[in-house]
């Protein structure tokens with residue numbers, strides 16, 4: 502037994518020391534979260550990614566203004582701010598094809614059309630937008646702003662037997678020994694991208710770890726893969742980007758958005774014949790950094806969850822995982 506193991510055993514057996522040790526562990530892990538958030542949230546030192554997310558935030562707010570039922574002139578300060586942001590963004594390389602940039606330009610175009618429709622062309626904010634848009638004439642067109650939807654058009658698609666669909670999904674831990682094809686993976690991720698996200702910032706990402714050596718390293722590192730047919734796992738890692746979050750009240754925003762995204766991803770996979778099981782990322786921050794290093798994940802991202810996935814076998818053994826009753830989880834107040 503080495504010295505470290507002896508000390509750890511001693512600590513565990515001594516009540517006062519055990520508490521002190523726990524206190525230290527809690528402090529170090531939680532203060533990492535705090536430091537990480539402060540260093541990477543969108544109002545810390547500007548970089549391209551943070552600026553992009555701040556542009557998405559303002560763009561979305563302007564877009565909402567265009568869907569107002571009783572429109573008034575709006576967005577003077579926000580359009581000016583967005584124009585300034587666009588010129589800062591243009592200083593970074595490869596900016597023209599970025600979603601945040603194209604979206605922002607199109608929001609300004611939509612804003613100008615909205616003002617024209619309302620007959621507000623004499624306003625200063627309209628003139629400022631029009632003058633600045635000249636610079637971005639060649640940027641790709643995108644549908645933004647507000648549009649009207651009719652219940653009769655979507656209600657038929659919405660009345661699928663959703664309960665039956667969800668009832669047919671189970672976490673599975675063995676798969677056919679086959680790689681998920683790119684087209685299936687891409688299809689599932691495109692469906693998951695339809696998930697709602699706070700202010701449409703779309704802060705989540707999926708990494709499909711196709712390199713077997715890397716995947717094995719991660720599978721060993723995570724804690725929840727006991728009982729899986731490990732050789733058959735296609736490993737997915739879902740992350741979210743703290744660069745998208747703009748205030749302390751958003752400190753848990755990423756986890757929540759990643760939850761919505763991941764569930765839709767699992768359901769999307771299920772809808773195309775691919776089974777999955779979440780594997781919690783209950784790891785230390787040091788291990789999280791190791792995962793990020795192995796996958797070359799950008800510094801502002803955090804790991805939300807691992808997902809083991811693969812094509813369904815014909816026959817699988819799974820736990821029942823019974824559900825709590827309605828009374829346990831629902832209360833009318």
Ligand SMILES: Cc1cc2nc3c(=O)[nH]c(=O)nc-3n(C[C@H](O)[C@H](O)[C@H](O)COP(=O)(O)O)c2cc1C
Nearest residue numbers: 670671672673674724725726778779780781806822
């Ligand atoms: C966030 C999250 C983390 C999970 N982590 C693990 C895990 O580490 N290992 C595992 O075998 N299952 C894991 N699961 C799967 C759950 O055990 C499973 O979803 C639950 O028992 C309900 O069963 P069902 O998914 O078949 O409906 C996880 C599920 C979620 C949502």
